[in-house]
Amino acid sequence: MKFLDENKALHLLENISYYRFSGYWYPLLADKQNHIFKPNADFETAFSLYKFDREFRKLIISELEKIEVAVRSKMAYILSIAHNAFWIEDISLFSNLQVHQSTLDKIQEEFDRSDEEFIIAFKSKYSNHFPPSFILLEITSFGALSRLYGNLKAGKVKKDIARSFGLPDVAFASWLHSIVYIRNVCAHHSRIWNRPLSIQPLFPRNATYGWLTNRQVGINRVYYVLSMIIYLLNIVNPKHSFKQKLNNLFEKYPNVDKRAMGFPANWQNEPLWK
Secondary structure (H helix, E strand, O other), X not given: OEXXXXXXXXXXXXXXXXXXXXXXXXXXXXXXXXXXXXXXXEHHHHHHXXXXXHHHHHHHHHHHHXXXXXXXXXXXXXXXXXXXXXXXXXXXXXXXXXXXXXXXXXXXXXXXHOOOHHHHHHHHHOOOOOOOHHHHOOXXXXXXXXXXHHXXXXXHXXXXXXXXXXXXXXXXXXXXXXXXXXXXXXXXXXOOOOOOOOOOOOOOOOOOOOOOOOOOOOOOOHHHHHHHHHHHHHHHOOOOOHHHXXXXXXXXXXXXXXXXXXXXXXXXXXXXXX
């Protein structure tokens, strides 16, 4: 590997770590088993990939926040109308009681340690175990929220929540699970741009709004997750600029191999991506 500025490279390795950085020069290896680099491979190219991935994670996190807020709102509203505002504690609504109890235990931890003013005010004024769902879900982790939805018994309410996002309930549950995984990867500053995804979302057979026409795309690559984000943003924030921001990022880092991200050859022809 070539180094255009060895002092800068040493500084970066000291502050980022060899192990974290090695994931970004892996694509530059001609012989990955024996760690032999391609001709003219340089450290600066690896650092460029690192910077791209850092900005890429920030972009994903900022857009997922909008989706998370919408999911919280829809679940609280639809389930409260169908049952009552305290549906979270109603065990009759859930399939697996053990999973439900462990989810409640996690929510309890979040409730007990919350320093939000509205939670402190509720504790000082009411004796209920938990506040109404429209309050409680504001401090519930998205992981716990995903488990609540996934563990709901099959039926009209579960379908209504998924339908508000233009998806069948089984596919919607898998998307939530995948979003939690992606969010955690980004939050822990882990490499994501060319990462094979260990938790894979379903490809919905029926999507109400414009979805991918190419059913052969890899669901274990970030392209598919980006497509999910665009699809959901089209519903919850129709005037979003996610695609433009993503294109700007690709223009800023032209050395990024989109094929390693799972982008198919004709991705720009997909109606979802236009």
